[in-house]
Amino acid sequence: MKFSIITLGCKVNAYESQYYAGQLEELGYEQVSPEQPCDICIINTCTVTNTAASKSRQKIHYAKRMNPNALCVVVGCFVQFANEEERKALDADLVIGAKQKNELVKLIQQALNEHEKIDVVNEVTQFKDFEAMPVHFFESMHRAFLKVQDGCNQFCSYCAIPFARGRERSLDHNQVIQIAKDLCDRGHSEIVLTGIHTGRYFDGEYHLANLLKDLLENTPEHVYYRISSIEITEVTDELIHLMQExxxxxxxxxxxxxxACNETLKRMNRPYTIEEFKEKINYIRSCIPDISISTDVIAGFVQESDEEFETTYKNLADLELSFFHVFPYSKRNGTKASTLKGEINGKIAKARVARLLELSNACREKDMQRFNPVQVLIERKQDGYYTGYTNQYHPCKILSDAPLSGRITIEWERIEEGTYYGKKDVVCD
Incomplete structure (x- = not known):
């Protein structure tokens, strides 16, 4: 049988889709693209904004249109956040919320055998245990991802994730170590710890820094570790010391x-002031001078005045971060922010996004100039270039006729559109 997967939203969703694919392939199913004929269509949904929810609905309809006779499986945040009537309107054969996702394959087989629609969306209050979804191999990649945490307790005013994924929970640290060992045995040389709130990892006496220390001690010396994303309030002294040493x-x-404006942060229900953020960034840099720090920014948040935006712009320029992911604010019904008056005109929000992206490009160029030579993990060959990311997570392209693989050090020749370019004859090792 053949299956396709459409994935929307965050890196955690991408990880989970990889898990679904691996589980199905182990049973002999073949993955094809969503445009091809198949027997099972899986749509891994997102609900972080109204736009994301709308895209999820569109992709569900698209999958059903492309393969009207296939089993339609809808999983993830969108259906978890939707009410029963909205879920029924999707006319999917199998609907799975934020719980029992690790049972997706078993539920697919049940749906195929029973020929009845199944809905297994549970109340988020029931989400107490972490559901392990180990991915043991990432094809054609030296970098692997390991999901160690799920859920969120923060309740930012614009975000539906706590309602869609439930409260914070973490994978048992012994299971984390075993999965990491399996990834190393299969040839991966960099492991990225990921989650909804990765920095809030907690398993008994194990916080994130304890977990990383054990991972470093129990995996080969050539294997490096990276954290996908972490809140400023979660960067502990123990973690800084580990990165330093x-x-x-x-x-x-x-x-x-x-x-980067206190008034906006307060409406967002973010747990810090810009002064506290700056102080912590300066402290991290004082301990690890060659660190690069990137960020996410929302432009045009509800009631964001011109003055507030200019404050954000100035503070971001002062912080000199390595790059920004910039998003225009998009309302999500059911969140606190959606009840506030004072939405920003779309053209204004778009202009603010453009200014911040221009600043981000300048910041990346400045940050990249700090490093030469650079250490690069080669991931693939594309258009004649070997491509990968540096230790500080800047993209790099290396022109080489001879095969390159693994972690190498090069001196780059130029920076172009946020990417280092180098040649094989200046590889240092």
Whole structure:
């Protein structure tokens, strides 16, 4: 039998889709693209904004249109956040919310055998245990991802994730170590710890820094570790010390700021002030001078005045972060922010996004100039170039006729559109 997967939303969703594919392939199912004929269509949904929810609905309709006789499986945040009537309107054969996702294959087989529609969306209050979804191999990649945490307790005013994924929960640290060992045995040389709130990992006495320390001690010396994203309030002294002392910890942190203006942060229900954020960034840099720190920013949040935006712009320029992911604010019904008056005109929000992206490009160029030579993990060959990311998570392309693989050090020749370019004859090792 053949199956396809459409994935929307975050890196955690991408990880979970990889898990679904691996489980089905182990049973002999063949993955094809969503445009091809198949027997099972899986749509892994997102609900973080109204736009994301709308895209999820569109993709569900698209999958049913392309393969009207296939089993339609809808999973994830969108259906978890939707009410029963909205879920029925999708006319899917199998609907799975944020719980029992690790049973997706078993539920697919049940739906195929029973020829009846199945809905297994549970109340988020029931989500107490972490459901392990180990992925043991990432094809054609030296970098692997390991989901260690799920859920969120923060309740930012614009975000539906706590309602869609439930409260925070973490994977047992012994299971984390075993999965990491399996990934190493299969040839992966960099492991990225990921989750909805990765920095809130907690398993008994094990916080994130304890977990990373054990991972470093129990995996080969050539294997490096990276954190996908972490809140400023979660960057502990223990974690900073570990990154400072162990060269196998990649010197990059992605720390979402969302706004750099206190008034906006307060409406967002973010748990820090811009002064506290700046102070912590300066402290991290004082301990790890060669670290790069990137961020997420929301432009045009509800009631964001011109003055508030200019404050955000100025503070971001002062922080000199390595790059920004910039998003225009998009309302999500059911969140606190959706009840506030004072939505920003779309053209204004778009202009603010453009200014921040221009600033981000300048910041990345400046940050990249700090490093030469650079250490690069080669991931694939594309258009004649070997491509990968540096320790500080800047993209790199290397022109080489001879095969390149693994982690190498090069001196780059130029920076073009946020990418290092180098040649084989200047590879240092």
């Amino acid at each position: 162990n060269p196998r910890m990649c010197h990059h942190l992605h720390i979402p700021i969302q706004s």
